[in-house]
Amino acid sequence: MTAVGDLLAEVDAAGDPDTAEILARYFQVKPGGYGEGDRFIGVKLSTIRALLKPHLPADLPLADLEQALHSPVHEHRLAVLCVLAYRATRARRPRTTNPAELTEIHTLYLRNTARVNNWDLVDCSAAQIVGGYLADRPRDVLHTLIRSPLIWDRRIALIATHHFIRSGDATDLYALVPQVLDDPEDLIHKAAGWMLRETGARVSSTDLRAWLDLHAPSMPRTMLRYAVQHFPAEDRKHYLTLR
Structure with missing residues (x-):
């Protein structure tokens, strides 16, 4: 299993069916809802952020993260976008500046906006990845x-x-x-x-x-x-x- 696969396995292990049912209603996966067809396994954002911490220093491969962004599981995509938002923010900091990575993340994001397909996914990532990249462009x-x-x-x-x-x-x-x-x-x-x-x-x-x-x-x-x-x-x- 890849490092990204390990992270997603941890997200899966934290899933809770009762929470999944609540989230599915909240994010309108019902027919005609804006989240129609999405799949929740029941992991809250706070839990995902805690699970991410040990993985952030590892610089997970962007190609693997992009592949994971196509997961049918909402929380998988949420975890990936949190990683990408963190990396984009880090790439702009004076001590860790990395313009090439920031550009790559921004480009990756824009070619996958159909996978950033609920308001929580947008809200955890757009300012850091798109706004951060465009700050001086x-x-x-x-x-x-x-x-x-x-x-x-x-x-x-x-x-x-x-x-x-x-x-x-x-x-x-x-x-x-x-x-x-x-x-x-x-x-x-x-x-x-x-x-x-x-x-x-x-x-x-x-x-x-x-x-x-x-x-x-x-x-x-x-x-x-x-x-x-x-x-x-x-x-x-x-x-x-x-x-």
């Missing part, structure tokens, strides 16, 4: 992803901006969100609203309010509700009445 790919028919591509584009937002830059988010104001998917409304809320907290509440003054009337209510969640009660009420 042109960001045209975000505008390609946001127009994709694949819901996960669109969510990746939005969540990737979290990397920039944490550095005080909301420019890309403000350019992306208008493109999903009429998106049919609630998961996209939630992602956009979450990133807007983060922008208000980390970049500029004043700028967010100015942006909402223009766009709140045309925003999906869920998106708007997420965006103003941390506003004072009266301000929340004001913006929600605009919708």
Whole structure:
């Protein structure tokens, strides 16, 4: 068994049928749900992160990780994406910088976005792998992803901006969100609203309010509700009445 196979075997061993049933409902594997057809074995993210720790220094082969990303088991893909997110973050640190590996991980990720196929998989990886890679590069790919028919591509584009937002830059988010104001998917409304809320907290509440003054009337209510969640009660009420 390969080192990646050893890791996935440990994930399998931690599975719990009762937890699997709960997760399957939560992530909507039912017919017509956004997770339709996925398979859960019942391992929570906190458990997966604990299992990963001994494997992270081993630099598991990226080719083996990519192969494992095609596993039908949700938690296998989650474990792989956590490893890739860790490696992408490490590749940007001054003491462990590795531009070639960062590029390889970013490329691997983008050719497998169909396997990053639930919101938890996107949210644990997009900011580190896509946002981190694009931090000092042109960001045209975000505008390609946001127009994709694949819901996960669109969510990746939005969540990737979290990397920039944490550095005080909301420019890309403000350019992306208008493109999903009429998106049919609630998961996209939630992602956009979450990133807007983060922008208000980390970049500029004043700028967010100015942006909402223009766009709140045309925003999906869920998106708007997420965006103003941390506003004072009266301000929340004001913006929600605009919708």
